[in-house]
Amino acid sequence: MNFPKTTTNFTDYSETNADDEALYIQAAKRIISLQIKVGVNIPTDGEVRRENYIHYHCRHLDGFDFQQLEHRVL
Numbered sequence: 001m002n003f004p005k006t007t008t009n010f011t012d013y014s015e016t017n018a019d020d021e022a023l024y025i026q027a028a029k030r031i032i033s034l035q036i037k038v039g040v041n042i043p044t045d046g047e048v049r050r051e052n053y054i055h056y057h058c059r060h061l062d063g064f065d066f067q068q069l070e071h072r073v074l
Contacts, residue, residue, distance in 0.1 A: 024048055024049050027045075027048045028045035028046075028048055031043075031044075031045055031046050031048065032044070032045060
């Protein structure tokens with residue numbers, strides 16, 4: 001589930017912030033290492049820098065409010 005604080009943490013991320021960048025690099029290394037260990041043929045970092053696979057695109061469209069998020073089941 002997504003909450004405003006969750007999205008704020010990602011939108012406040014900066015590649016120029018050494019602490020943020022170091023954490024993402026560390027996470028990517030762990031993810032890729034684990035995948036290699038269990039035999040994944042094509043490992044990936046899982047896009048750990050991305051808050052959500054669709055939110056990036058939605059942020060560029062009108063009508064989406066990321067401050068008043070709510071959980072809905074369709």
